[in-house]
Amino acid sequence: MKKLFAMLLALAMVFALCACGSTASAPAAAPAEEAAPAEEAAEEAAPARTSFIMGIDPEYPPFSYLGDDGNYTGFDVEVCQAVCDSLGWELKIFGVNWDEKLVQLDSMECDCVWSGMTILDSMKEAGYVISEPYYDNTQVLVVKADSGFESSADLAGKIVAVQLGTSGEALLGGDLAELAGTFGQVLTCDSFLKCFTELEGNAADAVFVDMPVAASYVASHEGLSIIDENLGAEQYGIAFRSSDAELCAQVDAAVQALVADGTYAKIAAKEEYADIVNNLLFLSK
């Protein structure tokens, strides 16, 4: 009964959101859906779509962030741009609210969520279509270099900061709940910058964060170090609406084409992506 009510409520919200966004996005989405049954040629379905709205977390370097020139950039953005170029789509970028990303995807505000997004079983269960995983991520603990903490066991009874809505937070509440239980407190902040400010301002003893974020922050800020202990492996993928399996396959194929012709490796070789290049699954294969 409760579940039914929750589902009805969610449905009502989705409809309400659809109604708001319908004028802008419905005409773009409808032809693609009609074309779906005629499934032979992806090439033929492609002309129906002229633009592609990429949903990103605008504060997730180096995958997606606001560049020095004021335009969104990052590894995911560059790959998506290359995909759109090859398929003849116009790329539009939409900054999602990370906590509500899947709701915004459902409400047609964007066509995919592609921004260093961890693939969760709950997403698949909810029916979202997920691309091939392209990145293998690990979580690490960042501490002050002079703190003397050398492993997660040293943090028993200490305060550990984690960003709300990240895979780190999910891990501490799920697979790593036992470890989280030994911490004195898990402090959830709404941005990773705040997590690090809590650490540097001595209000937290460690930050639990994605490896690439940790590496880039520690490189640019003195006095911090990463505990050499990989916690919880996870993979990144692109999320599409449940009705967009076709679109997902199209994007997957386009990415593979970029891998094959070397464009993908060229993007990954850029200096600003040095921290993540080793974890890219398509390049290690």
Add this chain to the structure above:
Amino acid sequence: MSLLTMILKMSEGLGKTCAIFFLTLLFSLPLGMIVALLRMSKVKVVSAVTRFFITVLRGTPLMLQLLAVTYGPYYLFGANVARNKLIPVVIAFSINYAAYFAEIYRGGIESIPIGQYEAAEVLGYTKLQTFMRIILPQVIKRIMPSVTNEVVTLVKDTSMAFTVSYQEMFTIGKQIANSQTSFMPFLVAGVFYYLFNAIVDYLMGRIEKRLNYYK
């Protein structure tokens, strides 16, 4: 997670929400009066400086003020960030609400006709006596509806404490919403805020009625 666990988990944070609410009222109501009196000071410099501070506090978002009070000392002086977030949260809320209350008090005080001051002077009241015994009781009656307005807003504004990672009810709701990929916690939060405000509304109505002793 069942609805009941959700509600129980979120009501754990309700105590912290109440702490922000009551402590803010405790500090901002008297502080507002001091600010209002400074604002009406005959010394031009004092009133101009007070006025400037009021425009800053009313003209910038409370969320920024929360960030400034919590993390500002660290970025400016390298001071430690407070471990107990209730302290910076209550400081930021109290200062912000004092600015609003000050303007409400000022409106109330200035609405009393000058003739009453003159009459009191003729009857031999000192300035302090005039203010405490004649002006203030009337002011309190007049400003009650505006104060209720602010108090109701304060209940809802407590949700902003999440921005500095203070684990009040709404922060916990967001965490549950995230881990359960469910909208239910937001609905629960809405009901909590509504009930809280229904109580506030009832109590303020009672006080207003009590104050209507001449009608």
